[in-house]
Amino acid sequence: MSNIAKAFANGKAFIPFVTCGDPDLETTANIVRAMAEAGADLIELGIPFSDPTAEGPVIQSANVRALSAGTTTDRIFDLVQDLRKDVTIPMVFMTYANVVFSYGAEKFISTCQEIGIDGLILPDIPYEEKDEFDPICKRYGVDLISMVAPTSEDRIAMVAKEASGFIYVVSSLGVTGVRSEITTDIGAMVELIRANSSCPCAVGFGISTPEQAKKMAGLADGAIVGSAIVKLIAQYGREAVPYVADYVKQMKEAVLSCET
Amino acid sequence: MTNPKGRFGIHGGQYIPETLMNAVIELEAAYDHYKNDPAFQAELTQLLNDYAGRPSRLYYAAKVTEDLGGAKVYLKREDLNHTGAHKINNVLGQALLAKKMGKSRLIAETGAGQHGVATATAAALVGMECVVFMGEEDTKRQALNVYKMRLLGAEVIPVTTGTGTLKDACSAAFREWTNRIADTHYCLGSVMGPHPFPTIVRDFQAVISREIKEQLMEKEGKLPDAVIACVGGGSNAIGAFYHFIDDPSVRLIGCEAAGRGVNTAETAATIATGRLGIFHGMKSYFCQDQFGQIAPVYSISAGLDYPGIGPEHAHLHDISRAEYVPITDDEAVEAFEYLSRMEGIIPAIESAHAVAYARKLAPTMRKDQIIVVNISGRGDKDCAAIARYRGEDIHE
Numbered sequence: 001m002s003n004i005a006k007a008f009a010n011g012k013a014f015i016p017f018v019t020c021g022d023p024d025l026e027t028t029a030n031i032v033r034a035m036a037e038a039g040a041d042l043i044e045l046g047i048p049f050s051d052p053t054a055e056g057p058v059i060q061s062a063n064v065r066a067l068s069a070g071t072t073t074d075r076i077f078d079l080v081q082d083l084r085k086d087v088t089i090p091m092v093f094m095t096y097a098n099v100v101f102s103y104g105a106e107k108f109i110s111t112c113q114e115i116g117i118d119g120l121i122l123p124d125i126p127y128e129e130k131d132e133f134d135p136i137c138k139r140y141g142v143d144l145i146s147m148v149a150p151t152s153e154d155r156i157a158m159v160a161k162e163a164s165g166f167i168y169v170v171s172s173l174g175v176t177g178v179r180s181e182i183t184t185d186i187g188a189m190v191e192l193i194r195a196n197s198s199c200p201c202a203v204g205f206g207i208s209t210p211e212q213a214k215k216m217a218g219l220a221d222g223a224i225v226g227s228a229i230v231k232l233i234a235q236y237g238r239e240a241v242p243y244v245a246d247y248v249k250q251m252k253e254a255v256l257s258c259e260t
Numbered sequence: 261m262t263n264p265k266g267r268f269g270i271h272g273g274q275y276i277p278e279t280l281m282n283a284v285i286e287l288e289a290a291y292d293h294y295k296n297d298p299a300f301q302a303e304l305t306q307l308l309n310d311y312a313g314r315p316s317r318l319y320y321a322a323k324v325t326e327d328l329g330g331a332k333v334y335l336k337r338e339d340l341n342h343t344g345a346h347k348i349n350n351v352l353g354q355a356l357l358a359k360k361m362g363k364s365r366l367i368a369e370t371g372a373g374q375h376g377v378a379t380a381t382a383a384a385l386v387g388m389e390c391v392v393f394m395g396e397e398d399t400k401r402q403a404l405n406v407y408k409m410r411l412l413g414a415e416v417i418p419v420t421t422g423t424g425t426l427k428d429a430c431s432a433a434f435r436e437w438t439n440r441i442a443d444t445h446y447c448l449g450s451v452m453g454p455h456p457f458p459t460i461v462r463d464f465q466a467v468i469s470r471e472i473k474e475q476l477m478e479k480e481g482k483l484p485d486a487v488i489a490c491v492g493g494g495s496n497a498i499g500a501f502y503h504f505i506d507d508p509s510v511r512l513i514g515c516e517a518a519g520r521g522v523n524t525a526e527t528a529a530t531i532a533t534g535r536l537g538i539f540h541g542m543k544s545y546f547c548q549d550q551f552g553q554i555a556p557v558y559s560i561s562a563g564l565d566y567p568g569i570g571p572e573h574a575h576l577h578d579i580s581r582a583e584y585v586p587i588t589d590d591e592a593v594e595a596f597e598y599l600s601r602m603e604g605i606i607p608a609i610e611s612a613h614a615v616a617y618a619r620k621l622a623p624t625m626r627k628d629q630i631i632v633v634n635i636s637g638r639g640d641k642d643c644a645a646i647a648r649y650r651g652e653d654i655h656e
Contacts, residue, residue, distance in 0.1 A: 050553040051422060051539065053431045054277050054438070060421055073551045097275055097538040102552025124275045124538070128265065132538075149279040151441060159278070170279060174439035 002143050003118045004165040007042035007090045008200040012255040013222030014213070015202055016229050016248055017044040017094065019062035021071025025079050027238050034245040036087050039252035041222065042166075043087075044121065047076055047095035054096075054123035056177030058227040061234065073103055077111055084116040092119035092145065092165075097132070105136050112142045119143035119165045127159050138164075148193060149173075150184040160196035167193055169203045169220060177227045179206030186219045210254035217255035225251060266455020269578050271571030274454040276541045279438045287445075288456040290361045295463065300360065307352045308467065311385065312342045314349075316468075318475035318632070323602045324618075331485065331625035333618055334632045336472055338496065339607065345637030346465060346496040347378035351447060353464035355382035358445035365389040365444045369433040371398055371426035371492065372563035372610065373405025374637055375449030380414035382447075390414035393432040397424040398562045401645055423556040426492070426566045430540055450493025451570035454541030458571050465499025472632055473503050480630060486511040486621065489634040490613040491584065492528070492564035494573040496636035501582060511583065513621070514573060515613040517559030518586035528557035530569040531577055531584035539567075544574040560589040560649065563610040563637075591616040593649055596639060608637030609646065 007013050016035050020028050032043055048066035052059065080091065093112065100108045100122065112120065120142055125132060130144060137144040143165025148156050150173055160167060169189055171182045190201050203216040204224030213223040232247060233240045266272045274284060294300040308314040317337040325333045338346040358366060366383045368390070370376030376392040383390035392409050396418040399406050409416050422428035430453075437446040451458045451465070469487070476484055487504055489497035491514035504510040516529040527533055530545050537546040539554060547555035547567040557567045569584075576582035587595075592609055595616035600606045607615055611634070618633045625631070639646075647654045 051427060051431050053434050053540070056435075057421075067553065098546070098548070098552040098554070100552075101536075101538050102548060102550075123277050124541070126274065126276060126278050126281050128274050128281070147278045149277070149281075151279050151282050153282060155278075155281060170277075173279060173441065175435050 002165050004042065004090045004143055008166070008221050010041060012217040012258060013041035013200070013202060014039065014248065014252040014255045015042045015044060015222055015224040016040050017046060017224065017226035018233070019046040019048055019059060019066050019230060020076045020079060021048060021066030021069050022062040022230070022233055023065055023237050024069050025071060025075055027240065029079055029083060030241045031233070031244050032083055033087060034241050035248045036089050038245040038248040040089060040248050042090045042092065044092055044094045044224065044226070045076070045080070047073060047093055047099050049096040049099055052096060054175055056175040056227060058230050058234070059176050062230045073099060077115055080115045080117060090118040091116070092121055093117055094121040097122050097124045100133060105133050109133065109136045109140050109142055113140040117142060119145050121145045121168060123147065127155065148189060156189065156192045157196045160193045163197050163199045166200045166202050167197065168224070169201050171203050171205045171207065171216065176205055178208040182206050182212065186216065190220050210250055213251050214254045214258045218258035223255055266459065268572045268575035271542065271544045271574040272455055272458060273543050274541060275538050275543065276454045277438055280441070283437070283441045284454055284456065286361070290357060291456055291460050294357055294360055300356065304353055304356055307356070308349065312348045312352060313340060314467065315471045316340050318472060318479065320479070321603050327602060328619060328622035330622040330627065331629040331631045332627070333622055334476065334630060335605065336468060336500065336632055336634045338468065339611070339635045339638035343374070343378045343381050344640065345374040345378065345608065346468060346499060347375045347449060348381065349467055349499065350449065350461050350464040350495060351375070351378040351382045354445065354447045354460065355386050355388065358447070359386050359388065361445065363443055363445040365391070366447045367391045367393070367433050367436050367444055368447045368449060369426065369429040370394050370449065371429065371565055372561065372608070372641065373398065373402040373409070374563060376414070376416070377405050377408050377412070379447050380409040380412035383414060384412045391436070392416050393419050393429040393436070395423070395425040395429045396420045398426065401562050402641055405641055426562065427554065434540070450495040451498045451572060452493040452540060452542060452568060458542070461495050462498045462502060462572060465495050466502040468496065468499035468634065469501060469503035472500065476630070476632065483507055483510055484632045485509070485625065485629040486513055486631045487634070488513045488515065488614045488618050488621070488631060490515045490564060490610045490636060491569060491573060492517065492566045492610065493568070494570040496634055498570065498572055500634040505581060512576065512581065513617060514582055514584045515587045515617045516584055517561055517564035517613060518588045519558045519560070521588055522586045526558040528559040528565050528567065529586040530567065532586045534567070542571050544571045545569055560592065560645070561609045561613065563608070564613065585617055587613040587616045593646055595619060596642070596646055605635065606639035607635050608639050609642040611636045
């Protein structure tokens with residue numbers, strides 16, 4: 001069983017995202033530890049990319065800040081190695097295909113295994129292109145996370161059947177970012193996924209409030225939040241740790257309070 | 261040359277978010293249907309001829325030929341098309357296709373503004389809404405084109421992220437497409453992006469080489485010895501090369517923007533300085549750092565200021581069927597002035613990169629040999645910028 005399954009063993013999962021190196025790697029380390037302590041079930045670590053085409057303005061800016069601070073893939077690997085001394089919950093990388101490809105897919109993915117990264121989310125790798133990395137991921141026991149979108153329709157079964165780790169349910173059209181309302185029929189999407197896969201489903205894109213997280217977790221197995229956390233970091237910089245910890249605690253409570 | 265997954269050798273593919281997958285699948289199905297539909301082709305041909313002014317002229321540049329003292333130089337006059345560049349060939353095709361697909365809105369990226377103007381023009385013609393994304397830096401370099409797009413009824417959105425140039429405009433257009441798919445077609449301007457765009461755009465631009473072949477056969481009774489075109493993403497170049505790919509005697513030469521030189525960081529010459537990567541939906545060559553971060557490229561030409569190259573060009577390079585050479589800003593500006601003085605033709609600064617290489621190549625060839633230079637666009641839009649480059653401040 002994939003290590004990621006542990007994230008879904010404590011009731012509904014809360015999955016926070018953070019861009020590594022925003023504003024610096026030391027702050028990232030503090031934030032990750034605080035999030036784990038505050039009840040995060042799985043953490044998505046963003047490796048910044050110069051041109052993140054699936055991100056809205058909030059995470060785009062975080063990428064710029066992180067890269068300007070000199071963050072590199074190698075330094076992030078060092079960060080994870082350090083975190084793994086005491087952080088035991090599953091962690092996955094979220095980045096873009098070129099970051100992995102350019103590093104050398106085998107070298108990148110084998111390093112993930114060595115340092116304790118459990119999965120890889122690459123929003124520009126759809127089902128049709130997953131052979132680029134999936135066979136290597138399987139060899140090193142790293143789950144390549146599949147994404148399902150509101151436009152997937154007839155593709156959902158195909159994607160779900162070959163998924164591993166968890167399935168990332170994209171709540172809305174467009175890029176990442178806070179939304180006041182999520183109108184997609186998430187319940188119908190999850191139903192189709194469950195008919196074709198035993199992987200847990202986590203919903204992301206646009207979730208920021210405890211009410212939204214509760215609702216989404218009720219329809220699936222967990223909720224993913226990125227932009228709302230990155231916003232706190234943009235606002236408070238190196239002082240963001242307690243604010244992020246409070247937020248994660250509140251969101252974990254929200255997902256646990258949902259009834260299914 | 262495209263296999264079912266849209267590959268040119270190892271290049272191409274569909275590296276895009278899941279959200280867009282059904283949109284490109286739908287586009288591919290529609291294109292496969294309409295490309296073989298005689299009614300669609302007849303409608304497009306009529307637009308290309310009666311509206312855009314095709315076929316464009318193949319002009320024998322006698323003075324240039326005499327001055328360079330070698331091969332005969334012909335100019336393919338895409339600059340004479342309606343809207344002043346080759347971009348209209350692709351845009352009319354895509355606008356018509358989008359209309360048939362029931363879309364009511366076109367979005368596009370633009371660098372120099374030529375593709376944006378062409379898209380705004382086609383949208384006005386077929387009655388569609390139009391939104392153009394343009395790097396903020398480029399809206400300054402090409403203010404006249406911004407005005408034209410708005411005049412034609414398009415909304416122009418300046419893109420401030422990243423370097424504020426073509427790649428950022430392209431990213432912004434992809435983001436907008438994931439946000440609004442049902443009524444919107446992304447009218448991509450070059451032979452890049454995910455499959456089927458590199459194939460669709462190439463097919464619509466291939467009219468250039470089809471005409472060159474016929475026109476030169478009529479004038480000279482033979483094939484050219486070399487075809488030269490500038491390359492950013494590579495749409496005018498692939499259009500000029502395509503029908504010669506299977507004629508091995510024809511040298512195909514793409515001129516990349518070297519900016520201040522391929523040994524500086526201020527360059528956009530992808531084949532000369534880039535390496536294999538995955539970006540903007542495709543596997544191809546890209547200018548990038550050791551960790552795969554896309555490089556902030558530079559060229560005097562907003563239209564060539566792109567860190568990648570279309571996947572079919574990458575493949576033609578791999579198999580050595582086409583050659584790619586870097587041309588610096590200085591060389592391009594000199595060629596811009598040279599063609600203006602010699603022939604009374606002001607080329608786009610993009611096309612001037614191709615003219616610059618013709619000036620190097622022609623003298624090394626025999627007088628019975630022939631070079632065709634694709635003048636992909638006209639240079640009116642560049643006059644103010646080139647004047648500034650030469651230290652003269654003029655107001656448009």
